[in-house]
Amino acid sequence: MQVKVVIGTIAFMLVMIILGVAALFEPAELAEKTDALLGRQIEKGAALFSASCVECHGVEGKAQKCVDFAGEEKGCVGLPLNHAPLLCGEPSERLLQVGWESSKAHFINQTIAAGRTGTLMPVWSESFGGPLGDHEVEQLTNFVLNWGEDPALCGEDVVVEIVEWPESWEDLPEGDAANGPDLYQSNGCNACHGDPAGDPALAVVGPWLGNIGNDAGDRVPGQSAEQYIYESILNPDAFIAAECPNGPCAEPSVMRKDYGNVLSEQDMADLIAYYLTLQSE
Amino acid sequence: MATFYDQVREMGLKQATIAKTDEVVERMTSGLNTNDIRSALRGDAPRRPNPRLRPHADGFWFHIRPSFYHNEVTRIYPTFRLGWLSTFMLVWETITGIFLMIFYTPRPGTAYSDIWNILTNVPLGELMRDLHRLGAEIMVLVVALHMLRTFITGSYKYPRQFTWLTGMLLLVLTLVLSFSGYLLPWDQLAYWAVTVAVSAVEASPPADIVGKNLNLIVRGAPTFGPGGLLRWYLLHVLVLPLLAGVFFFVHYYKVVLHGHSLPPGREKIGEDTAKRVPKTDRTYFIPDLFTSELMWTALATLLLIVGALWFYSAPLESQANPLDTPLHVVAPWYLAWSQGWLKLADKVLIAFIFIPALAVAFFVMPYIEVGKSRRYADRRVGLSVSMLFIAFMLVSNWMGSPEYRVESSPDQEVFQELLPQEGHSIMLSVPYEALELGTFGPGEEVPGNPELTVALEEFEAAMNRHSCNVNGDRWKDECKPILDDEGNVERYANTFAAEAMPDAEAQLVIEQVQHNMKQLTLQARAEDPESGDALVDTNKIAFRHIDSRYEVE
DSSP states (O other): OHHHHHHHHHHHHHHHHHHHHHHHHHHHHHHHHHHHHHHHHHHHHHHHHHHHTHHHHOTTSSSOSEEOTTSOEEOOOSOOSSOHHHHSTTTTHHHHHHTOOSOHHHHHHHHHHHOOTTSSOOOOBGGGTOSBOHHHHHHHHHHHHHHHTOHHHHOTTOOOOOOOOOSOGGGSOOOOGGGHHHHHHHTTHHHHHOOTTSOGGGOOSSOOOTTHHHHHHHHSTTOOHHHHHHHHHHOTTSSOOSEETTEEOOSSOOSOSOHHHHOOHHHHHHHHHHHHHOOOO | OOOHHHHHHHHOHHHHHHHHHHHHHHHHTTSOOHHHHHHHHHTOOOOSSOGGGHHHHHOTTTTTSOSEEEGGGSSHHHHTTHHHHHHHHHHHHHHHHHHHHTTOOOOHHHHHHHHHHHHHHSTTHHHHHHHHHHHHHHHHHHHHHHHHHHHHTTTTSTTOHHHHHHHHHHHHHHHHHHHHHHTTTOBHHHHHHHHHHHHHHHTOSSIIIIIHHHHHHHHSSSSOSHHHHHHHHHIIIIIHHHHHHHHHHHHHHHHHHHOOOOOGGGSOTTOOOTTOOOGGGEEEIIIIIHHHHHHHHHHHHHHHHHIIIIIOOOOOOSBOOTTOOOSSOOOOGGGHHHHHHHTTSOHHHIIIIIHHHHHHHHHHHHHHOOOSOOOGGGOHHHHHHHHHHHHHHHHHHHHTSTTSOOOOOHHHHHHHHHSOSSSOOTTTTSOGGGOOSEEEOTTOOOTTOHHHHHHHHHHHHHHHHHBSOBTTOOOOTTOEEEEOTTSOEEEEEOSSOSSBBSSEEEEEEEEEEETTEEEEEEEEEEEOTTTOOEEEEEEEEEEEETTOOGGGO
């Protein structure tokens, strides 16, 4: 009798002590589990991204190194996502440009869910007739946002040093326009400027370049067409074209400013030669 | 009667308060005052008339409990406390279940995230979920053992046949209760286990009338969706608990009515003296059995909480995806026998003839088996049959387990062992920091990195089970080509696997994909030793985020 009471009392007290200790550690435990849940969503998002998104946005989300279903490299038609103007700051530059008033996460989520009219970005969410569940769209969103957590992309002390180029285009080697289309694709120009040989409507962010061979010489008085193109690639803010697909072009330009680090001299020469051949009128 | 005020004037505040407290205690216990409780706890003999019988006569909670038991049935043998424990588990599941209900909505879009919310946002929510799930599995076990005990001690015999029948009903209800809760988290495990288990319903003959409509009733639509989830939820939280509650009271009423049967050797054959307990053989409910039950309640609670905190974790896989069938779908262990049987015969035969016939046989068994003796020595045939049946069930369960399954291709089996789509993964359990970037072979020793080295040893072991040699290593003797009818090599096999990779090459590649996430790629290649053609050339990719905590699972 007394043994039973003692055992029961001790067991009851142990239950209370264990629950108390567990409760003590619970806030930290919950925080870790919340992080773990986000981590696992990002992992699932990564799997979805490599299955469905790398074809247009590139394996690193930089609109470079795009691979098709068979693993063959191809031109990128998507915008860069692993990209400071999209991901850094709340609101980020991109949100300000498009006048988005809700959060960055919501912007990315909605863009994936509903696609983007007038571009190749399709609808992904089941709610709009796409193939993915809403939870999968959320996983992808978390995966894209995770690039923005990288201090190397959005850290305060990140300064992208741009290689100095000569003022004038004239010292460049001889350009070969035949390499142009490949460079145009592999550097992601088409993501914003569309297909110069195709429908101008596919240029969604920057001006369509199908007639740049004619226009380049007229943009800045006293500047040759070659010099204008050369300068526009290296320093997009030097001259802002008047008309972009969605109204007047934004100022400062939303074009990436680091092509000076990406292109070789030969690439630059080839691109200039190629652009000069683009004459639709 | 004097008011409290009068009493204070008469006796003073202290005495009046004591008297009032005593009165309140006596009312609450329907007859025991504080002194009676003290004396009961001390183990003193009761005063006359015995106040300890009054709660049984006047109180609600104790009126269904007998006021005394035969000494012989209060020890561990012959009941092993299994009936009491079943009741305890039923109450336990109700309490933890109500807690979980507060945080759960039965809709496919929210059910799964509600479970994650319980895990990440509700204080002690994971503990509650683990307790509920662990409790459900233990309850199945306890109820089954209770039935087994009743059979072995012959307690189902006259006059307790109906008690047995309601007990069988409660066993079935326990299984269905446990299984109906399986679907509610709406993860891959739930969705596919339930989908496979109810697929037999669709085959119910005639399939285009009965099967089709039965399927619609069970799933709420041709496949599981919002309607099906709501149905199973209502079954789980409303219909089945109500039925279980009702039949529990019928069952227990009959137990009390007939008394607990004494151990088989205590009575003359054919006699039932459970209700005629001599004064000298009585153990009174208050205080002995009541304190005993309180002690067992505290102990069982302690064991369950320790188990759920440190030894058990309720599984939760990815959100249900009707388009993606996981590689090896298995029923929960307590229904694995049925999956085992499905490998033996046609599912219509199993689900609509064999299982119902078996159930009916169990229900009516005490009305057919009318041998008078409960003694073990007189029931050799019955006990032997029951032991054979248990053996049969264990083998059936093994046949339904992942151990006994249809093998996939050898490379997929290796991937499944190391980087499965769901559940515990050897590779992902390596801590993030220990996942060094680079390319590693199976069995490679990585200096200063025991965690990765152990995982690579597992990699080598898995490759050894599913291939004839790995990365140009010695060709194992037991590995041999299997020829088809025309004498051509159809496949290779070794001791462990019906299909093995000849001349296999394998490696693990670890890359950084985001600043806080790595990608693990397992690659397997196998060449036909004769033609040099690639037989296998596959890889399996998984991602590992720095925070995802696979190592603590």
